[in-house]
Amino acid sequence: MKRSHQETYLEQQEAPSVAEYGKKLEGSSVGGGDDNIDELLAALGYKVRSSDMADVANKLEQLEMVLSNDVVGSSNSFLNDTVHYNPSDLSGWAQTMLSGLSYYPDLDPTRVCDLRPITNDDESCCSSNSSNKRIRLGPWCDSVSSESTRSVVLIEETGIRLVQALVACAEAVQQENLSLADALVKRVGSLAASQAGAMGKVATYFAEALARRIYRIHPSSAAVDPSFEELLQMNFYDSSPYLKFAHFTANQAILEAVTMARGVHVIDLGLNQGMQWPALMQALALRPGGPPSFRLTGVGAPSNREGIQELGWKLAQLAQAVGVEFEFNALTTERLPDLEPDMFETRPESETLVVNSVFELHPVLAQPGSIEKLLATVKAVKPSIVTVVEQEANHNGVVFLDRFNEALHYYSSLFDSLEDSVVIPGQDRVMSEVYLGRQILNVVAAEGIDRVERHETLDQWRRRMGTAGFDPVNLGYDAFKQASLLLALFGGGDGYRVEENDGSLMLAWQTKPLVAASAWKLAAELRR
């Protein structure tokens, strides 16, 4: 039992100051871990909450006293025969040792202690349970017992019935057979409620969307509370890699395009919370040869004018901290195609211009002719590089049933990835699902101008950009490396993959591409 000797040795040396140190630490925690686990001890492999430090120190002191008072021979069997299932939990270990030693005051050496295993939040246990409920056939955990295998097979069957019911309902809607569709939607609802895991959640959202379509309740986009929208998006940024991948890849493309520039002007077609720009500013600050001046023009909705100004102020603070000369302009417009080239106040002689759009182009497709106007405006300001990130899916087909099937496949993969990746607190995952659920509602239930989630595939965007007069720019190996590293950090058991597609990068979950990032420059004959 080397470990106990180590603890007691430490205790003998510094018994009073450990307790004091613990009390001092209660007030301070470096970096703010959310459950206040002391970081220095965490680096050594012990999980102790900062608030428990004093308590643990006291227990260790008591343990040391008990061990030194006991005759060594009599306590030997207890020390040697106990099994500690979670030695990183110092508090629990000390408690067990104390209760064990005081329970057997005069030990019978032949008696074996049978300690209850320390039940702790065992995340690996939870995740193995949820993996059983995945709809697809996948590699099961070795610890799956035969009983749960049987229940897994049952769940799979209900899953297939669920998908069949969903598709049948969509077909009925397509054929305008609303009474049949109504009956099927109710059936889907009850099946989805009994289906656990990602499939059940996706099915619930699709069922709701179908119901809205049947009863013609279009969710009005004006009714959305913008601060709630922001909250959802922020949460989605934090808990999944899609937005991070988009931002980091676009930033890498921008960095490669502005290596020699003295001044950089970025036009962000959808500023939102500005989460993309801190990382770019930090990278520019560390550029060999010194940072360029950085001007950001953020485009947002008129209702959010104050929020955008606030955001600009915070970005300015960050820029000052990292030492980058920064200027911020806010542009508000109800619709992107309304923008005119002279609104941007470009300074072509001193600044390299960049246009950035992350998930902002597809809503423009809702009105015919708008996308061409917007791309013409972008071309007119003569940017050095245009970065475009969009969902990789065709949710803009003319036939409703095709759209429905595509969307079902796409969002099932998305929800699956949320389910499987790094352990996220339950509430955050729910918020991400709500965020995606609203997209589902829009794709399925809305029509006409209201339907803004008009995702198109990379090939479709390539055709549009080519027609508008843009040439593709290869994203390069550095971007690929960075994206792979980022995704490796997200875990998910290698579910996330970066794929290269003719110079553009795609983020895929289990071989299904979900997000595509590409970069464009003006076609050769249009460049000065």
Added chain:
Amino acid sequence: MSEKRIGMIEKSNNKRQRVTQDRPEFSINDHHDVLVEILRRLDGPSLCSAACVCRLWSAVARNDSIWEELCFQQVSPRPSLSLRSVVSALGGYRCLYFLCIRPVLARLPKLLWTRDQLQLSLSLYCVHYYERLYVGAWIGDAPPSSLMFLRKPVNVV
């Protein structure tokens, strides 16, 4: 025993006593700069262990240059001085280590630590700083969570 031998033993005892009295007592705790130099050469777990020894060592270990050394231990071309000012503005090397670098290393133990990984960690650190600035303003007490995906329970295997 003969008197001569007793005398010899006494003499050697005295000599030993004299020697111990003449040698000055050296305590590392009186020489913080030497302590800092020693701590700078430690790896992560040893440094954290050292920082848990006593209050003095814990205070000395807050010296950011020690953590800077730790962050760049395996990066072959040494990063520029401008990096130091950027990192201190964002919160210092100690925070960078605990928030970004250590979780990354823990998540990907076989990783060769190069400039790319350092650059990614820095970017994530910067986003974290910005989230504290921006989110703190309108969400109130909620802690910034952009690095939530890096936090994982520590397991001793």
